[in-house]
Amino acid sequence: MTSPIPFDLIVIGSGPAGQKAAIQGAKAGKQVALIEQTREVGGACVYQGTIPSKTLRESALQMVRFLQATEVFEFRMRDDVKITNLMTRLDRVVRAHGKFMKDQLTRNGIDCFHGRAGFVSDHEVRIQKIDGTAALVTAPIIIVATGSRPRVPDNIPIDHEHILDSDSILSLVYLPKSLTVLGGGVIASEYASIFALLGVYVTMVDTADRPLKFLDQELTDEFCEAFEKTGGHYRGGQKIATVQWDGCSKVTTVLESGETLESEKVLVALGRVSNLEHLHLQATGIQPTTRGLIPVNHHCQTTVPHIYAVGDVIGPPSLASCSMEQGRRAVCHALGLNPGVAPEHIPMGIYTIPEMSSVGLSEQEATAKYGGATVGRARFHEIARGQISGMTHGLLKMIADPKGEQLLGIHIVGEGATELIHIGQMGLLHNMPIDRFIDNIFNFPTLAETYRVAALDIAKQRQH
Numbered sequence: 001m002t003s004p005i006p007f008d009l010i011v012i013g014s015g016p017a018g019q020k021a022a023i024q025g026a027k028a029g030k031q032v033a034l035i036e037q038t039r040e041v042g043g044a045c046v047y048q049g050t051i052p053s054k055t056l057r058e059s060a061l062q063m064v065r066f067l068q069a070t071e072v073f074e075f076r077m078r079d080d081v082k083i084t085n086l087m088t089r090l091d092r093v094v095r096a097h098g099k100f101m102k103d104q105l106t107r108n109g110i111d112c113f114h115g116r117a118g119f120v121s122d123h124e125v126r127i128q129k130i131d132g133t134a135a136l137v138t139a140p141i142i143i144v145a146t147g148s149r150p151r152v153p154d155n156i157p158i159d160h161e162h163i164l165d166s167d168s169i170l171s172l173v174y175l176p177k178s179l180t181v182l183g184g185g186v187i188a189s190e191y192a193s194i195f196a197l198l199g200v201y202v203t204m205v206d207t208a209d210r211p212l213k214f215l216d217q218e219l220t221d222e223f224c225e226a227f228e229k230t231g232g233h234y235r236g237g238q239k240i241a242t243v244q245w246d247g248c249s250k251v252t253t254v255l256e257s258g259e260t261l262e263s264e265k266v267l268v269a270l271g272r273v274s275n276l277e278h279l280h281l282q283a284t285g286i287q288p289t290t291r292g293l294i295p296v297n298h299h300c301q302t303t304v305p306h307i308y309a310v311g312d313v314i315g316p317p318s319l320a321s322c323s324m325e326q327g328r329r330a331v332c333h334a335l336g337l338n339p340g341v342a343p344e345h346i347p348m349g350i351y352t353i354p355e356m357s358s359v360g361l362s363e364q365e366a367t368a369k370y371g372g373a374t375v376g377r378a379r380f381h382e383i384a385r386g387q388i389s390g391m392t393h394g395l396l397k398m399i400a401d402p403k404g405e406q407l408l409g410i411h412i413v414g415e416g417a418t419e420l421i422h423i424g425q426m427g428l429l430h431n432m433p434i435d436r437f438i439d440n441i442f443n444f445p446t447l448a449e450t451y452r453v454a455a456l457d458i459a460k461q462r463q464h
C-alpha cells in the first residue's frame with residue numbers, strides 16, 4: 001500500500017449519523033472521506049430499518065382502510081398475497097432516498113469510498129474494498145458512525161427463513177398465517193402490530209409484563225387494547241428456553257414455564273449490537289464498554305479526543321432522528337463551530353398501530369421532580385376530526401406542574417401521534433404556559449385541537 005491519502009475529516013459509515021457528519025464537514029469547507037462497506041449509502045435506516053418498516057406499515061394501513069369500507073366496496077385480501085405486493089412503493093421510496101443522498105454527497109464534494117474500514121492507528125484508516133484492493137486514508141478528525149445490527153441470542157438458531165430477525169423479516173415472500181415475535185421493545189411492537197393488522201395470528205413474548213415498558217402506561221394500555229382487537233396476543237413475564245424449526249411447517253418456541261407456542265414463522269427482535277468488530281479499535285486505544293458500545297462524552301467525543309462516535313454505535317436512544325443530530329454536532333465540536341443549543345427535549349416516535357409518541361416528562365417523572373403533577377386528557381373520539389376520519393382510538397395526555405400552569409410533557413397514542421407531538425415539543429422548548437393552548441386558535445376540524453381540550457381539562461382541575 002502507498003502512503004495514506006490525506007483528508008481533513010474521515011467518516012466511517014453512511015447511515016443517518018455518518019451522512020450528516022460528512023455533510024457538516026463539507027459545508028465547513030473541509031475535504032471529507034466517507035467510507036461505507038456496502039454498495040449503497042444510507043445505512044440500516046434506508047435499507048433494513050426505518051424506511052422499509054414504515055413503508056410496509058403505510059401499505060398495511062391503506063389496505064385495511066380500503067377493506068373496511070364495506071359500505072362502498074366488497075373486497076377481501078387474497079390468501080396468497082406476497083409481501084412484495086404490499087411493498088410496491090418500497091423500491092421507489094428507497095431508490096428516491098438513496099439517490100437524494102448520493103446527489104447530496106456529490107454536490108458537497110465528499111469522496112465516497114466503498115469498502116470496510118478498520119483503524120491502523122488513531123489517525124489512519126485502512127479501507128478493504130470489495131474488489132480485493134485496499135486504500136489508506138488519514139485525517140486529523142475521525143467520526144465513527146458504523147451503526148448496529150440485530151442481536152442474535154446464542155439459544156436461537158436464526159436461519160432467516162423460518163426464524164427471522166428484523167433485517168430478514170421483509171425478505172419473507174408470503175404473509176405467514178402465524179408469527180411469534182420475541183421481544184417487547186420498539187421494533188418487536190412495530191412489526192407485531194403491522195402483521196396483526198394484516199391478518200396474521202401474532203403472539204408477542206417478552207419478560208416484561210407489558211410491551212414498551214419505558215412509555216407512559218396509559219399509552220401502552222391503549223396500544224395493547226388495539227393490538228388485541230386486531231387479533232394480536234401479548235404474553236408477558238415469559239422467558240424463552242428454546243426455539244426450533246421442525247424442518248417442515250412450523251417453529252416451536254418453548255418457554256421456561258414449559259409452555260410451547262407454535263407458529264409458521266418467528267421474528268427475533270431482542271435488541272441490537274453495535275458494529276465494532278471490523279474497526280480494530282484497539283489500534284486507537286479506545287476501550288468499548290462491557291455492553292459493546294463506544295463510550296463518549298456529551299460532545300460524542302471518545303477517550304481519544306480527535307475521534308468521535310455517533311449514532312447507534314454509542315447506544316440509546318438509537319433513533320435515526322438523534323443519530324443525524326449527533327453527527328452534525330460532533331463535527332461542529334471537532335471543528336470549533338457553534339452547534340447551537342443542545343436539544344433538551346428529544347421526541348420519541350413509535351410507529352406501532354396505533355402510533356405513539358412522547359416528549360418531556362412523564363406523569364411519574366413530573367411527580368418525582370415537583371411533588372405532584374396535573375394531567376389533562378383529550379380523547380380522539382371527543383374531537384370532530386377524530387370522528388370524521390374514523391380515528392376515534394387515541395389519547396393525548398398533557399402533563400403540567402402541580403399548580404397546572406406550566407407544560408412539562410406530552411404523551412400521545414393514536415394515528416398522527418408522531419406528527420402531533422411536535423406542537424408540544426415547540427411548547428416545551430419555549431416554556432409555554434398551559435393557558436397558551438387555551439388562548440390559541442387551532443384549525444377546525446383537526447386533531448391538533450386535542451391540545452386545547454387537554455389544556456382546558458387542566459384548567460378545570462385548577463379551579464378546585
Ligand SMILES: Cc1cc2nc3c(=O)[nH]c(=O)nc-3n(C[C@H](O)[C@H](O)[C@H](O)COP(=O)(O)OP(=O)(O)OC[C@H]3O[C@@H](n4cnc5c(N)ncnc54)[C@H](O)[C@@H]3O)c2cc1C
Pocket residue numbers: 012013014015016017018019035036037038042043044045046048049050051053054115116117118145146147148166187275278279310311312313318319320321322323349351
Ligand atoms: C426495523 C427498524 C425500524 C426503525 N424505525 C425507526 C424509526 O421509525 N425512527 C427512527 O428515528 N429510527 C428508527 N430506527 C433506528 C434507525 O434505523 C437507527 O437509529 C439509525 O439507522 C442509526 O443510524 P447510524 O448512522 O448510527 O447507523 P446505520 O444506519 O446502522 O448505518 C451504519 C452504516 O455503517 C456501515 N458500516 C458498519 N461498519 C462499517 C465498517 N467497518 N466500514 C465501513 N462501513 C461500515 C454500515 O454498512 C451502515 O451502512 C429503526 C431501526 C430498525 C432496525
